[in-house]
Each structure stands twice: as C-alpha cells, then as structure tokens.
Amino acid sequence: MASVPAGHGNVSLPSPAKPHRSRSPAALLMRQLFRRRLVVLSFLIMLTILAVALLAPWITPFNPMKMDILGRLKPPSAAHWFGTDEYGRDVLSRVMLGARLSLLVGLLVVVVATLMGTLLGLAAGYIRPLDGVLMRLTDALMAFPDILLAIAFMAALGPSLYNVVLALGIVYTPRVARVVRAACLVVREMPFIEAATALGASTPRIVFLHILPNLISPILVQATFIFAYAILTEAALSFLGVGVPPTTPTWGNMIAGAQQYFQQADWLILFPGCAIVLTVLSLQIVGDGLRDALDPRLQKAK
Amino acid sequence: MDTDLTLDIRNLQTHFTADPGVSKAVDGVSFAVRRNETLAVVGESGSGKSVTSLSAMRLIPSPPGIIAGGEILFRGRDGQVRDLARLSERAMRSVRGNEIGMIFQEPMTSLNPVYTVGDQIGEALRYHQGLDRRAARAEALAMLKKVGIPAAERRLDEYPHQMSGGMRQRVMIAMALACRPTLLIADEPTTALDVTIQAQILDLMRRLQEETGTSILFITHNLGVVAEVAHRVVVMYAGRIVEEGDVRSLLKSPKHPYTRGLLACMPHLGQRRGDGGRLHAIPGSVPSPLNRPRGCTFATRCPLAEPACTAAEPVLEPVGPDHSARCRRWRDVQ
Numbered sequence: 001m002a003s004v005p006a007g008h009g010n011v012s013l014p015s016p017a018k019p020h021r022s023r024s025p026a027a028l029l030m031r032q033l034f035r036r037r038l039v040v041l042s043f044l045i046m047l048t049i050l051a052v053a054l055l056a057p058w059i060t061p062f063n064p065m066k067m068d069i070l071g072r073l074k075p076p077s078a079a080h081w082f083g084t085d086e087y088g089r090d091v092l093s094r095v096m097l098g099a100r101l102s103l104l105v106g107l108l109v110v111v112v113a114t115l116m117g118t119l120l121g122l123a124a125g126y127i128r129p130l131d132g133v134l135m136r137l138t139d140a141l142m143a144f145p146d147i148l149l150a151i152a153f154m155a156a157l158g159p160s161l162y163n164v165v166l167a168l169g170i171v172y173t174p175r176v177a178r179v180v181r182a183a184c185l186v187v188r189e190m191p192f193i194e195a196a197t198a199l200g201a202s203t204p205r206i207v208f209l210h211i212l213p214n215l216i217s218p219i220l221v222q223a224t225f226i227f228a229y230a231i232l233t234e235a236a237l238s239f240l241g242v243g244v245p246p247t248t249p250t251w252g253n254m255i256a257g258a259q260q261y262f263q264q265a266d267w268l269i270l271f272p273g274c275a276i277v278l279t280v281l282s283l284q285i286v287g288d289g290l291r292d293a294l295d296p297r298l299q300k301a302k
Numbered sequence: 303m304d305t306d307l308t309l310d311i312r313n314l315q316t317h318f319t320a321d322p323g324v325s326k327a328v329d330g331v332s333f334a335v336r337r338n339e340t341l342a343v344v345g346e347s348g349s350g351k352s353v354t355s356l357s358a359m360r361l362i363p364s365p366p367g368i369i370a371g372g373e374i375l376f377r378g379r380d381g382q383v384r385d386l387a388r389l390s391e392r393a394m395r396s397v398r399g400n401e402i403g404m405i406f407q408e409p410m411t412s413l414n415p416v417y418t419v420g421d422q423i424g425e426a427l428r429y430h431q432g433l434d435r436r437a438a439r440a441e442a443l444a445m446l447k448k449v450g451i452p453a454a455e456r457r458l459d460e461y462p463h464q465m466s467g468g469m470r471q472r473v474m475i476a477m478a479l480a481c482r483p484t485l486l487i488a489d490e491p492t493t494a495l496d497v498t499i500q501a502q503i504l505d506l507m508r509r510l511q512e513e514t515g516t517s518i519l520f521i522t523h524n525l526g527v528v529a530e531v532a533h534r535v536v537v538m539y540a541g542r543i544v545e546e547g548d549v550r551s552l553l554k555s556p557k558h559p560y561t562r563g564l565l566a567c568m569p570h571l572g573q574r575r576g577d578g579g580r581l582h583a584i585p586g587s588v589p590s591p592l593n594r595p596r597g598c599t600f601a602t603r604c605p606l607a608e609p610a611c612t613a614a615e616p617v618l619e620p621v622g623p624d625h626s627a628r629c630r631r632w633r634d635v636q
Contacts, residue, residue, distance in 0.1 A: 191406055191408045191412040192414045195412045197398070198361060198399060199425065200396060200398035210414055213416040214414070
C-alpha cells in the first residue's frame with residue numbers, strides 16, 4: 001500500500017458521492033488526460049509559456065529593443081539572467097517577446113491548417129467522386145519535405161509574418177485532411193448517421209452536425225502536433241533567412257543572428273534553443289497524452 | 303387508395319446493380335398498412351424485407367440501389383396521398399422523421415455518442431416543427447417519460463454511453479415518435495436485445511400505438527415477436543411475397559411450405575430431446591438474387607416440390623378470408 005504513488009488513488013476511483021452526475025465527453029477526456037504525471041507537467045509548462053507570451057510586453061525585465069553598446073555580449077549574470085546580445089539587448093526579454101511571436105505563428109498555422117484540412121478531409125470523405133482527386137493532391141504536397149515546400153512558398157510569397165503563416169498552413173493542411181478523411185469514412189457508415197438521415201437531416205446537417213463533432217478527437221490530436229511542427233519549422237525558416245523579417249525577435253531569428261558570435265557567446269543560441277525545445281517537447285507530450293486519452297474512450301463509448 | 307390505409311406499396315421493384323448483373327432485391331412486392339394496424343414483414347436474411355422498409359423511407363444507398371418501379375403511396379397527416387417513390391429529395395426530407403419515424407436494429411450504435419439524449423430527441427422537433435430549444439427540451443422530456451424511462455429529468459442530459467441497450471432502444475423510439483408520425487417503421491427493433499427487454503419494448507410499442515394511433519410496419523425474422531405484435535403478416539422470400547394474411551390464420555394454418563418451415567424451425571417448450579427431437583431446419587439457403595431459379599423460387603428447398611413447380615411461377619392466390627399464398631400445392635400444406 002505504501003508504495004502506491006501518491007495521487008493515484010483519488011484520480012482513478014470515481015467519487016461515490018455523486019454517482020449520477022452526467023459526464024460530458026470533455027470531462028471524461030480531462031480525467032483520462034491527467035492520469036499521467038508527465039502530461040500534467042507538460043501541460044503546466046505549456047500554460048506557463050502561453051502566459052509569458054501573452055504578458056510579455058508588460059513583464060519583460062528590460063526593454064527588449066533597448067541597445068547598450070557598452071554592455072554587449074555579456075554572459076548570464078544576476079542583472080541579465082540570459083546574458084546580453086551583440087547590441088547589448090537583454091536576451092531574457094527577447095526570448096520572452098519571441099515566445100509571443102513563435103506561439104502566434106504556431107497558433108495561426110494551426111487555425112489555417114485545421115480549417116482547410118477539415119474542409120478538404122470532409123469533402124474527400126463524404127463526397128466519394130472528389131476523394132481520388134483530393135487525396136492525390138495531398139499526396140503530391142506531402143511528397144515534398146515540409147521545409148522545402150515552405151521555402152518554395154516563401155520564395156513565391158515574399159517574407160512577412162502572415163506569409164509564413166500562410167505557407168506553413170498550406171504545408172500542414174494535407175496532414176489534417178488525411179486524418180479527417182479517414183475518420184469521416186468510418187463515421188459516415190455508423191448506424192447513427194443512417195438514423196439521422198431517417199430523421200430527415202439534410203446533407204450539410206449530417207456532415208457538420210453529426211459527423212464533424214465525432215471527428216473532434218483526431219483533429220485535436222493533429223492540431224497539437226501541428227502546433228509543435230509549426231513552431232519548429234518557423235524557427236528553421238527564420239534561421240535560413242526566409243521567414244519572419246529579421247528585425248522581429250522570433251526564436252529562429254535570434255539563433256540566426258547569433259551565428260557569428262556563438263563561439264564567444266554561446267548563450268545567445270542556448271536560451272532561444274532551449275525555449276524551442278521546451279515548447280515543442282511539451283506540446284508533443286500533451287499531443288501524445290491526448291491521443292492516448294482519446295482512444296480508450298472511443299472504445300468504451302461503443 | 304382507401305381512406306383507412308396509411309401506406310400502400312404497389313408492385314415495388316428495388317434493384318441493385320452489381321458487377322455480374324442486376325440484383326432484384328425486391329421484385330414486385332405489394333402490401334398495405336391500415337391505420338392503427340401493425341403489419342409484420344417476415345423472412346430470412348436476404349429475403350428483401352429490410353430493403354422494402356428502406357425503400358419506403360427512400361434510404362436505399364444509390365448507387366448501386368435504385369427503386370426501379372412501383373408506387374409507394376403514403377397518406378400524410380393532412381390526408382394527402384403522395385407517392386414516395388417519386389417525391390423529390392427535399393420533400394422526402396420533410397417526410398422522414400416527421401411523418402414516418404424509423405427505429406433501427408442496433409440501439410448501441412444508432413445514437414450519436416457526442417450529443418445528450420435530450421438533444422437527440424429534440425433535434426427532429428426543432429427542424430421539422432420549428433420548436434425552440436426550450437420547447438424541444440420540454441417535449442423531449444415528455445417523450446422520455448412516455449417511453450417509460452425512470453428519472454427522465456436526469457436521463458435527459460445523459461449521453462448514450464451511460465445507458466443500457468434497452469434504455470437506448472427506448473430513446474430511439476422516443477426519437478422516432480417525437481414528431482407524432484402517422485407511420486412507424488421498425489426494422490428488427492428487438493433483435494439486439496435480450497428476451498426480457500424484448501418483451502418490455504414490444505409492450506411499449508403496443509401501448510404507444512394504442513395511445514397515438516400510429517401504424518407500424520414491423521420488420522422481423524422472429525415469428526414469436528410476430529405473434530406478439532402483429533395484426534397482419536407478410537412473408538417474404540427471395541424478394542417476393544409468398545404468403546400474406548391476418549396473424550391468426552397465418553400462424554395457425556400456414557398455406558405456404560416456406561411459412562410452414564419457418565414455424566417448424568421455432569424451438570418450443572416441451573420439445574423432446576435427443577434424436578427424435580432435433581430442431582427442424584429448412585435445407586439450403588435463399589437463392590442468389592442475381593440468379594433466381596425458374597418457376598417457384600422456393601422449389602429447390604421445398605419438400606412438396608414437383609416438376610410442375612419449376613415450370614412457371616405460381617400466383618399469389620386467395621386461400622381463405624384475408625389470407626393468400628403463392629403455392630400451387632397450398633391445399634397439401636398441413
């Protein structure tokens with residue numbers, strides 16, 4: 001008994017006090033998700049990064065744009081925890097502000113890719129004649145390495161924050177489309193879809209009110225992964241100089257700018273790099289946790 | 303169409319185009335359902351009974367299916383008679399769930415797992431009858447009470463996975479009857495349930511029919527269930543009607559060897575065990591709808607078959623008051 005990790009017993013046993021409380025799918029999901037402590041930890045890290053990103057303009061210890069030529073390339077100290085860069089700007093403040101832009105790009109990419117991917121996936125999964133055409137198109141897009149395709153789009157569109165979002169959105173749309181199509185093919189054959197038709201529901205109603213809500217779980221899982229990929233690819237694009245214009249402090253831009261100095265000032269690469277790793281890793285773990293939490297629930301619900 | 307008829311199917315032809323040819327799943331079926339009446343359609347797997355009921359709802363997957371001929375005359379609430387076989391898809395949508403309700407075989411998977419049962423019962427009311435959320439919810443609650451779900455107030459906000467099979471089938475019935483349809487089509491509604499729940503569901507359907515006056519088209523392969531609920535019975539075999547009549551005379555003195563065989567297949571209490579008491583079975587299986595034998599389609603499996611049976615198909619002839627059979631030798635069926 002003593003060896004049972006603390007906190008396990010009170011999670012897995014349903015409270016007998018309210019045996020009949022209705023449990024929505026969302027509530028069930030949260031219970032499943034937070035069974036694993038690593039997932040809880042990653043979720044907290046994600047929330048912290050998100051909070052920092054949101055509050056960055058007000059909580060940075062220094063003005064991230066203020067240059068100080070005398071204090072340039074100073075290693076981490078009590079005053080500047082992450083050191084200063086080649087213009088004497090505070091690295092911690094810039095990493096905090098960078099979180100804002102990296103997460104913004106990630107989030108917008110998720111929105112673009114999920115919206116387009118879901119519409120394409122539903123079309124392919126429900127309208128059979130469209131399936132072949134749409135899926136060959138997504139195959140063609142997926143045949144290119146993500147970063148190569150993104151560079152090609154950026155070359156065509158020109159460098160700006162919104163073009164990065166558009167380019168990455170297009171790059172990740174096929175991933176969502178494939179998953180949505182596959183799940184849609186399964187759900188459309190379920191008896192409750194026939195039952196909805198027998199109640200007089202129209203095709204748009206069937207697709208958006210009866211099939212789509214049943215696809216939320218796979219879409220959610222894909223969205224967290226795409227969030228992580230997008231942050232990573234945005235950093236890579238900025239590092240290569242084809243992403244967000246270099247005057248804007250994103251994590252990728254900071255690492256790109258630090259290339260010349262990294263032998264004297266490795267903290268310039270270390271801290272934005274750590275920020276990327278931490279964000280991407282915690283997103284991936286939450287995504288994994290979501291996938292694990294969603295699968296058994298679907299089996300039980302049958 | 304007589305004024306006391308709710309549904310009058312005339313010479314229905316439902317075909318499926320398959321690779322080797324055209325499969326006539328329903329081949330010239332005619333029957334009528336009267337107001338307040340329960341008509342049971344009985345037959346083995348592959349006899350075309352489910353396709354008949356799906357045709358009436360125009361739910362045949364197309365392609366490959368098509369209603370190739372015949373009429374499906376249906377009298378709506380307003381007394382107007384419409385031919386469902388020729389109705390536009392748009393007009394058909396306002397019939398489905400509104401004027402004709404349908405219950406399916408699988409209560410476990412026929413409810414959408416992401417909506418509460420209250421939402422699902424109220425859905426048809428909201429878009430067929432334009433009720434607002436609050437009114438639909440009140441009506442859904444009344445329906446849940448009507449189908450005998452205890453603690454209906456609490457159950458209203460539950461999800462399907464929190465309910466048992468019997469409960470879910472009650473919810474399905476509530477959904478199907480929410481708009482007060484004039485016809486209820488029940489496609490093997492008790493097959494997936496255990497016997498005690500079956501009896502409860504059948505009781506419930508009978509009680510609701512008395513209250514609402516709904517006509518019921520009941521599809522089943524279980525003759526025990528037929529005896530419980532039906533007023534009249536249609537026996538289908540290989541896409542055609544082979545016998546038709548009121549439930550008493552048809553079950554007491556079947557005039558088609560197939561019906562006779564189906565009845566003999568039913569185990570009953572007090573049956574002798576051991577060799578002498580072996581359960582009866584009809585040898586063989588339903589002929590492929592792609593390749594029907596000439597003459598009587600049942601001849602290949604019929605104990606009474608003689609050469610004349612395969613020469614020409616027998617007609618559905620009257621064998622008693624409100625009772626007809628498609629067999630040349632019906633006088634010999636004991």
